[in-house]
Amino acid sequence: MRSESEVSKAIDKYADTVTRLCMLYLKSYADTEDVFQSVFIKYAVKSPDFENESHEKAWIIKVTINACKDMLKSFFRSRTVSIEEMSGKLFVKDEDLSYVLEAVLSLPEKYRTVVYLHYYEEYTAVEIGQMLGKNVNTIYTRLARAKELLRKSLGGDGYES
Amino acid sequence: MKAEVKAAFDAVKAGKSIKSETEEKVLARLRRYNGHGVSAIKIALPLAVCLLIAVCAGGWLYFTPTMCISIDINPSLELSVNRWDRVIGIRGFNDSGKYLGYAVDVKHMRCADAVEVLINSKEVSSYMNKEGAIEIGVAGKENAQSQRLMDDIRACTKDVEGSRCYNISTEELEKAHEAGLSCGKYRAFEELRKVAPDVTYEEVRDMSIREIREQIRSYNDKVTMSNETQPDDSHTCIAEDKECDTGQGHRYGANNKNSH
Numbered sequence: 001m002r003s004e005s006e007v008s009k010a011i012d013k014y015a016d017t018v019t020r021l022c023m024l025y026l027k028s029y030a031d032t033e034d035v036f037q038s039v040f041i042k043y044a045v046k047s048p049d050f051e052n053e054s055h056e057k058a059w060i061i062k063v064t065i066n067a068c069k070d071m072l073k074s075f076f077r078s079r080t081v082s083i084e085e086m087s088g089k090l091f092v093k094d095e096d097l098s099y100v101l102e103a104v105l106s107l108p109e110k111y112r113t114v115v116y117l118h119y120y121e122e123y124t125a126v127e128i129g130q131m132l133g134k135n136v137n138t139i140y141t142r143l144a145r146a147k148e149l150l151r152k153s154l155g156g157d158g159y160e161s
Numbered sequence: 162m163k164a165e166v167k168a169a170f171d172a173v174k175a176g177k178s179i180k181s182e183t184e185e186k187v188l189a190r191l192r193r194y195n196g197h198g199v200s201a202i203k204i205a206l207p208l209a210v211c212l213l214i215a216v217c218a219g220g221w222l223y224f225t226p227t228m229c230i231s232i233d234i235n236p237s238l239e240l241s242v243n244r245w246d247r248v249i250g251i252r253g254f255n256d257s258g259k260y261l262g263y264a265v266d267v268k269h270m271r272c273a274d275a276v277e278v279l280i281n282s283k284e285v286s287s288y289m290n291k292e293g294a295i296e297i298g299v300a301g302k303e304n305a306q307s308q309r310l311m312d313d314i315r316a317c318t319k320d321v322e323g324s325r326c327y328n329i330s331t332e333e334l335e336k337a338h339e340a341g342l343s344c345g346k347y348r349a350f351e352e353l354r355k356v357a358p359d360v361t362y363e364e365v366r367d368m369s370i371r372e373i374r375e376q377i378r379s380y381n382d383k384v385t386m387s388n389e390t391q392p393d394d395s396h397t398c399i400a401e402d403k404e405c406d407t408g409q410g411h412r413y414g415a416n417n418k419n420s421h
Contacts, residue, residue, distance in 0.1 A: 001191070001194060002191070004188050004191060007184070007187055007188060007191065008184060008188075011180055011183060011184050011187070012180075015174075015175035015179075015180050015183075016173065016174050016175050018175070019173060019174065019175040019179075020170055020173045023173060032179075033179055033182075033183075036175070036179055036183055037182075037183045037186055037187065040183055040184075040187045041186070041187050041190055043187075044187050044190065044191050045190070045191070045194065098169075100165050100166060100168075100169035101169045101170070101172075101173070104166065104169070115166065116166075116170065119162075119163050119166040119167060119170075120166060120167050120170040120171075147162070150162060150166075151162070154162065154165075
């Protein structure tokens with residue numbers, strides 16, 4: 001059981017990470033709210049002792065992804081909405097970069113997650129494989145395909161491989 | 162691309178309202194668990210454990226016998242009775258006793274009701290027509306329950322021709338069971354053995370009470386006849402001789418002579 005101050009600090013530290021993952025999977029404000037709360041309730045009540053901060057963050061990411069997947073299977077999930085509808089309630093949108101987000105969100109779900117974890121959170125393929133319970137070669141393959149699809153939708157040269 | 166993806170996601174932030182609402186709800190839940198309120202499981206679990214213990218203890222108490230009622234005609238059977246005067250077990254000591262226990266199910270009845278149902282059953286009536294004698298013993302510690310059971314059983318057998326009620330101690334109950342006999346049959350056996358030392362448990366097991374009493378009477382008659390040639394001031398009778406019966410139960414121990 002976590003203390004109140006630990007919970008408040010965790011919400012402060014990881015709220016944006018949880019929000020981004022929810023956006024990748026759910027595309028619905030109501031579902032995002034539910035998952036957001038369930039992740040931090042689990043953190044407060046059921047989280048293990050963490051070895052370090054990166055262990056804690058990896059745990060939060062895994063729990064969020066699992067909660068999102070459960071929500072996607074749930075009969076009670078809300079209808080999906082556009083990023084514009086979500087933006088007013090959830091996050092501050094940078095208009096110039098919304099096309100990048102749209103491109104990422106248009107990828108298949110399994111590619112969106114690896115793109116986010118690799119390009120934004122800067123996890124290696126090995127770490128992503130451990131987090132998602134997938135073979136590292138699978139992660140490499142997904143990253144390569146995601147890059148190819150993003151290159152097509154975003155256009156242009158000079159992207160890192 | 163990496164830079165653009167990073168910048169795009171950087172712009173995604175949790176809104177203040179979702180953070181504050183979540184913090185409120187999570188802290189409220191924590192407080193419930195930490196005993197600012199008490200979690201339901203902290204109340205339910207001890208209650209469930211207490212209930213389980215109470216049920217087990219109650220069950221143990223209900224099924225623990227405190228008294229034994231021995232019924233002997235020729236069927237010999239015993240009723241185990243708990244502290245609430247309920248019949249919790251029936252044991253037949255011979256084939257006819259086992260059959261009677263099976264045919265007339267008196268389990269969980271009040272003891273007096275059980276005795277009444279048994280002696281009024283068609284099975285017992287047919288045995289009584291043949292044998293004409295029934296003995297009912299109340300075996301156990303001498304206490305309020307044994308007195309109460311004796312009073313109840315006397316009340317329901319007062320109009321039964323050839324019936325006799327008595328108390329028997331726990332020591333004799335144990336000896337009877339060691340010998341594989343009901344209390345009443347064991348008691349009769351002990352009396353017969355005084356006049357016929359060669360008699361064995363097996364011989365009396367399938368004898369009716371009437372037959373055992375007749376054997377005792379016939380041995381006593383032989384003793385009386387042989388004593389007529391040698392006058393003796395002392396007169397010993399067995400307390401269950403009808404002429405001596407005062408209608409009161411006698412407590413039987415090692416010596417059970419009543420002299421007049």
